[in-house]
Amino acid sequence: MATHGCFQRQGCPGLNLEANNILFANGETFNIADAALLGLNQTNLVVLSACETAMEAESDGREFAAIAYLFERAGADAVIASLWNSEDNKTLLIMTQFYENVNQEMTKVEALRQAKLTFAQQAIHPFYWSPLILIGDGSSF
Incomplete structure (x- = not known):
């Protein structure tokens, strides 16, 4: 899901979102607490490239898998999530490269x-490519 999310305890008034919600393109929201109801048992990978999807609303900085963990607990084998606010265009490029790499098996x-590594070799600042992490089964599809 490449979208906006709000994971701040006080909500995100600028996005008109309550805490722990993801905003879809049609304007609907999804409370991530309901992730367990999704039944993801046959899901190999969930990609949450929205900002801070690897952080918890009440995080003190030590937790890094809170939101992503909910999707893993719902049955997904693995989750890719972001540790901090991600820049849309760079995230699009890195995820495109990720899927091209997956297509190369x-x-x-x-x-x-x-x-x-592609971004690092182009001397692109780590702020843009390092927030995405993989949690769970990193093997083949």
Whole structure:
């Protein structure tokens, strides 16, 4: 899901979102607490490239998998999530590279690693490519 999300305890008035909600293009929201109801048992990978999807609303900085963990607990084998606000265009490019790498039959973890290395080799600041992490099973699809 490449979208906006709000994971601040006080909500996100600028996005008109309550805490722990994801905003879809049609204006509907989804409370991530309902992730367990999705039944993701046959899901190999969930990609949450919205900002801060690897953080918890009441995070003190030590938790890094809170929101992504909910999708994993719902049955997904693995989750890619973001540790901080991500820039839309750079995230689009890195995720495009990730999927191209997957199409070359790389494992999930290697596809993400290689996508990040592509950006690093182009001397693009780590702020843009390093927030995305893989949680869970990093093997092949």
